[in-house]
Amino acid sequence: MSDSVGCLYGLGVGPGDPELITVKALRILRSTDVIAYPASENNQKSLARAIASEYIKPEQIEIPLYFPFKLDRSSEPYYQKAATTLAEYLDRGDNVVVLCEGDPFFYGSFMYIYNLLMNRYPIEVVPGVSSMMAAAACLGSPLTYRNDTCVVVSAILPAEVLKSKLAVADAAVIIKLGKNFTKVVAVLKELGLCDRAKYIEKATTQEQKIIAIASVNPTKVPYFATIVVPSESKFK
Amino acid sequence: MSDSVGCLYGLGVGPGDPELITVKALRILRSTDVIAYPASENNQKSLARAIASEYIKPEQIEIPLYFPFKLDRSSEPYYQKAATTLAEYLDRGDNVVVLCEGDPFFYGSFMYIYNLLMNRYPIEVVPGVSSMMAAAACLGSPLTYRNDTCVVVSAILPAEVLKSKLAVADAAVIIKLGKNFTKVVAVLKELGLCDRAKYIEKATTQEQKIIAIASVNPTKVPYFATIVVPSESKFK
Numbered sequence: 411m412s413d414s415v416g417c418l419y420g421l422g423v424g425p426g427d428p429e430l431i432t433v434k435a436l437r438i439l440r441s442t443d444v445i446a447y448p449a450s451e452n453n454q455k456s457l458a459r460a461i462a463s464e465y466i467k468p469e470q471i472e473i474p475l476y477f478p479f480k481l482d483r484s485s486e487p488y489y490q491k492a493a494t495t496l497a498e499y500l501d502r503g504d505n506v507v508v509l510c511e512g513d514p515f516f517y518g519s520f521m522y523i524y525n526l527l528m529n530r531y532p533i534e535v536v537p538g539v540s541s542m543m544a545a546a547a548c549l550g551s552p553l554t555y556r557n558d559t560c561v562v563v564s565a566i567l568p569a570e571v572l573k574s575k576l577a578v579a580d581a582a583v584i585i586k587l588g589k590n591f592t593k594v595v596a597v598l599k600e601l602g603l604c605d606r607a608k609y610i611e612k613a614t615t616q617e618q619k620i621i622a623i624a625s626v627n628p629t630k631v632p633y634f635a636t637i638v639v640p641s642e643s644k645f646k
Numbered sequence: 647m648s649d650s651v652g653c654l655y656g657l658g659v660g661p662g663d664p665e666l667i668t669v670k671a672l673r674i675l676r677s678t679d680v681i682a683y684p685a686s687e688n689n690q691k692s693l694a695r696a697i698a699s700e701y702i703k704p705e706q707i708e709i710p711l712y713f714p715f716k717l718d719r720s721s722e723p724y725y726q727k728a729a730t731t732l733a734e735y736l737d738r739g740d741n742v743v744v745l746c747e748g749d750p751f752f753y754g755s756f757m758y759i760y761n762l763l764m765n766r767y768p769i770e771v772v773p774g775v776s777s778m779m780a781a782a783a784c785l786g787s788p789l790t791y792r793n794d795t796c797v798v799v800s801a802i803l804p805a806e807v808l809k810s811k812l813a814v815a816d817a818a819v820i821i822k823l824g825k826n827f828t829k830v831v832a833v834l835k836e837l838g839l840c841d842r843a844k845y846i847e848k849a850t851t852q853e854q855k856i857i858a859i860a861s862v863n864p865t866k867v868p869y870f871a872t873i874v875v876p877s878e879s880k881f882k
Contacts, residue, residue, distance in 0.1 A: 544773045546749075
């Protein structure tokens with residue numbers, strides 16, 4: 411019997427290459443008995459678990475947390491359920507790790523769990539390498555210089571909204587491309603940014619693809635595809 | 647005599663905590679003989695070296711690269727000189743690491759060296775944990791949800807420019823605060839963002855400080871201080 415509750419860790423496992431996990435996240439992952447991760451409700455796949463798989467030992471308890479792909483009010487009960495599951499372990503005094511793709515607080519589903527449990531348990535968040543930095547590195551595209559403004563947008567936004575957000579950017583990263591590729595490219599053309607734009611899928615994973623914008627097949631763009639518009643600034 | 651040139655590695659060493667280096671960057675750092683890093687021309691201090699210091703062995707060759715703090719046309723010769731120094735090792739066939747605070751391609755001085763050497767030598771960039779993700783983690787502030795727009799700006803920009811950039815943000819990160827704290831806070835108040843804003847200095851280092859915005863002494867704000875304005879979005 412434990413006198414005190416366990417600690418919840420949100421661990422950034424990085425963008426895809428297992429070696430891009432931090433030394434700190436790896437230490438905590440290896441020394442914690444209970445390992446949770448977001449998994450798709452449909453196919454039960456977990457990208458976060460796949461990234462960390464070589465570090466997980468058979469004796470560790472694994473808890474897939476099923477979240478629907480769509481995120482709106484209807485998905486709230488799934489996060490409530492996940493929080494309740496984790497709370498059972500934490501109440502027992504077990505420490506629990508939640509594996510997070512990229513960084514836990516940058517477009518991560520862990521944030522909803524964090525908000526539900528932050529007042530009840532000690533939580534430590536270990537930041538990770540974000541896919542936006544990984545994309546720039548893999549593309550060989552220095553992203554932001556000096557006093558540049560960097561704008562990160564979701565491709566899901568309507569064209570006019572995207573245009574207004576990207577208009578203030580020296581450098582931009584457009585995430586969650588999927589079916590929105592054609593719309594995004596049209597916006598970039600309108601803004602005169604298309605010549606600088608570079609496309610990458612699944613940066614740092616074994617499935618990574620870099621394709622010239624003009625050669626991308628818009629019907630085959632995955633959700634984890636990104637367009638990077640690096641800044642032009644150099645010395646000035 | 648080596649037949650071929652060496653490889654240049656730009657290694658992100660993370661935001662400050664030595665444990666926030668990636669497993670990959672640490673492996674390359676430990677297996678490379680020549681270690682370079684940006685250092686201040688005035689006091690010769692190198693934050694990147696300080697972060698990695700426990701991993702550097704006495705037998706490794708160290709090359710401080712002196713850059714002026716001010717970055718404009720007048721600083722170009724310093725980068726040219728640094729590139730020439732690194733090229734001497736690379737031409738000999740030595741691999742060379744350049745240690746980079748945070749991520750190499752996100753407001754990093756390595757980018758200038760990259761641009762000077764990219765057509766002459768093989769270069770691999772290893773992305774790192776950025777101070778922006780580290781700041782959000784240390785503040786316990788989930789940054790961006792779902793389809794949020796995130797804007798990263800330098801506090802050095804004029805107030806009106808800052809205002810126009812931040813106006814499109816759901817979440818914002820204001821870097822390089824230094825003497826610009828009062829100006830930035832005035833802009834955040836105008837935009838109604840000040841209540842959400844959080845202040846942190848030197849995130850994840852032993853000198854980390856988190857101070858309520860109203861309690862910050864504007865005359866003592868360091869360059870490596872950041873204001874994070876987390877998104878309000880949750881389920882909607």
